[in-house]
Amino acid sequence: MLILFGMLALWHLVHLSGSLPDSLLPSPIAVGAELFQALLTATYWTILWETVAGALVGLAFGVVVGIPVGILTGRFVAAELSLRFLVDFGRAFPAIALVAVLVLMIGRGIELKAVLVFVAVVFLIILQTQHGVRSVSSSIVDTTQAFQIPSGLFVRKVLLPSAAPSIMAGLRLAASVAVLVTISVEVLTGSPESARGSGTLRSAATRSSPTPTSSLEACWDMRST
Amino acid sequence: MTRETLTSPVALSATHVSKSFGSGPDRVDVIEDLHLSIRSGDVTCLVGPSGVGKTTLLRLLAGLASPTSGQVSMDGVPITGAVEQIAVVFQDYRGSLMPWMKVLQNVAFPLEGRGVSKSERTSRAAEALAVVGLSDKISSYPWQLSGGMQQRVAIARALAYESPILLMDEPFGSLDAQTRFELEDLVLQLRRDFGITIVVVTHDIDEAVYLGDRVVVVGGRPSRIVDDIDVPLGRERDQITTRAEPAFIQLRSHVLNEIQL
Ligand SMILES: Nc1ncnc2c1ncn2[C@@H]1O[C@H](COP(=O)(O)OP(=O)(O)OP(=O)(O)O)[C@@H](O)[C@H]1O
Ligand SMILES: [Mg+2]
Numbered sequence: 001m002l003i004l005f006g007m008l009a010l011w012h013l014v015h016l017s018g019s020l021p022d023s024l025l026p027s028p029i030a031v032g033a034e035l036f037q038a039l040l041t042a043t044y045w046t047i048l049w050e051t052v053a054g055a056l057v058g059l060a061f062g063v064v065v066g067i068p069v070g071i072l073t074g075r076f077v078a079a080e081l082s083l084r085f086l087v088d089f090g091r092a093f094p095a096i097a098l099v100a101v102l103v104l105m106i107g108r109g110i111e112l113k114a115v116l117v118f119v120a121v122v123f124l125i126i127l128q129t130q131h132g133v134r135s136v137s138s139s140i141v142d143t144t145q146a147f148q149i150p151s152g153l154f155v156r157k158v159l160l161p162s163a164a165p166s167i168m169a170g171l172r173l174a175a176s177v178a179v180l181v182t183i184s185v186e187v188l189t190g191s192p193e194s195a196r197g198s199g200t201l202r203s204a205a206t207r208s209s210p211t212p213t214s215s216l217e218a219c220w221d222m223r224s225t
Numbered sequence: 226m227t228r229e230t231l232t233s234p235v236a237l238s239a240t241h242v243s244k245s246f247g248s249g250p251d252r253v254d255v256i257e258d259l260h261l262s263i264r265s266g267d268v269t270c271l272v273g274p275s276g277v278g279k280t281t282l283l284r285l286l287a288g289l290a291s292p293t294s295g296q297v298s299m300d301g302v303p304i305t306g307a308v309e310q311i312a313v314v315f316q317d318y319r320g321s322l323m324p325w326m327k328v329l330q331n332v333a334f335p336l337e338g339r340g341v342s343k344s345e346r347t348s349r350a351a352e353a354l355a356v357v358g359l360s361d362k363i364s365s366y367p368w369q370l371s372g373g374m375q376q377r378v379a380i381a382r383a384l385a386y387e388s389p390i391l392l393m394d395e396p397f398g399s400l401d402a403q404t405r406f407e408l409e410d411l412v413l414q415l416r417r418d419f420g421i422t423i424v425v426v427t428h429d430i431d432e433a434v435y436l437g438d439r440v441v442v443v444g445g446r447p448s449r450i451v452d453d454i455d456v457p458l459g460r461e462r463d464q465i466t467t468r469a470e471p472a473f474i475q476l477r478s479h480v481l482n483e484i485q486l
Contacts, residue, residue, distance in 0.1 A: 140320065140321060147307070
């Protein structure tokens with residue numbers, strides 16, 4: 001908090017000193033005012049929502065596919081072996097590289113973001129789930145065997161709870177990857193604003209991003225143009 | 226508590242049982258041509274040095290591992306997997322309780338797998354916890370309990386399962402002497418009150434002689450049964466007087482000799 005205020009004060013001082021032209025470094029007060037105005041407009045929020053929705057849909061599919069696949073491949077060696085190549089390949093594959101192809105196939109809407117986010121997070125979730133499932137202690141597995149715990153109950157009450165910390169770590173990571181991928185998609189394709197035929201690539205991308213820094217940048221763009 | 230009883234005088238038997246791990250040059254023969262019959266209603270102690278294959282033998286008896294050759298049968302029927310009539314308390318009791326379940330849920334969990342109704346699960350688990358003296362800990366988590374208490378929870382879990390046979394693998398290995406004595410007496414109480422057939426694996430000779438109606442000495446490599454002794458101490462035991470009896474002292478030196486051979 002202190003650091004933040006310190007930075008703002010420093011920024012203001014540099015601005016006041018006049019060592020940088022106004023178009024390069026506007027005063028923090030002006031930027032704040034622009035940001036506040038942007039927050040009041042409906043477009044800002046629709047654009048923000050489109051970004052978030054794309055990330056959320058992709059993330060949701062990633063979870064729905066990734067966790068069951070992770071459990072299966074974590075438990076059964078055969079399943080792991082048959083999927084290992086795909087998972088190793090997919091984990092290293094830069095999802096963003098698919099943008100060009102996918103734009104041609106499914107356009108630039110929310111589907112594009114969802115698909116790319118899915119590709120970017122699903123392998124991560126699979127690997128984290130596998131890891132969690134394998135960390136169940138052998139004594140617990142022995143115990144559930146000795147007491148003949150049926151497999152459905154075993155997955156629900158033993159495997160998932162003990163893999164939960166690892167899965168949650170995967171989800172946290174996946175969430176930030178999802179946001180990053182969505183923003184990158186918007187930067188690269190110029191959607192959603194350019195899809196409506198207005199705005200430049202850069203301002204569209206930055207304005208639709210959900211982080212305050214980019215919103216600041218957007219205001220900055222508005223001022224300098 | 227009601228529990229089904231065994232019909233035959235022999236609860237568990239192993240005939241010509243061998244077990245090896247691995248294959249080719251890495252093959253280890255752990256047990257070879259072992260014969261053993263566990264009598265119903267007895268406390269049988271399997272005693273032997275570390276690494277001799279006691280855990281392996283117990284897993285074979287529990288149906289958790291299958292013999293490379295030979296057969297294990299319960300009540301005269303061959304077993305090929307885990308069965309309802311056998312409950313197990315594992316060597317690593319800390320690791321065998323689920324840390325995300327409270328004590329009561331841990332004890333009730335195996336019953337859920339059997340399709341017992343929720344209210345009955347809870348009452349049976351509470352009853353079993355009362356037997357082991359943990360009624361006041363039912364809503365704690367296992368990791369909030371001392372080692373001795375955790376082991377009581379593991380015993381209660383086996384008890385709530387209401388199996389006529391209970392197998393225990395070095396159940397009191399890492400506990401202090403005082404707690405050990407209490408839990409040994411708890412085992413004797415289970416046999417007395419519920420007529421459970423109990424097999425205790427241990428490397429502690431005193432414990433084997435104190436608990437056992439019968440002490441089976443396992444040794445050699447691959448291991449086999451070195452000796453099989455009926456303990457002449459009667460069924461009522463007491464930590465102080467029993468351990469001072471000449472028969473006790475004589476038997477423990479006898480077993481110690483065999484293990485050191
Ligand atoms: N799953 C396995 N794969 C390969 N070797 C095994 C396996 N389980 C046990 N062994 C081997 O079998 C031998 C006996 O092991 P076991 O655990 O039965 O001994 P133990 O008598 O219970 O020892 P301790 O008193 O230390 O618990 C050891 O040499 C061990 O390496
Ligand atoms: Mg062992």
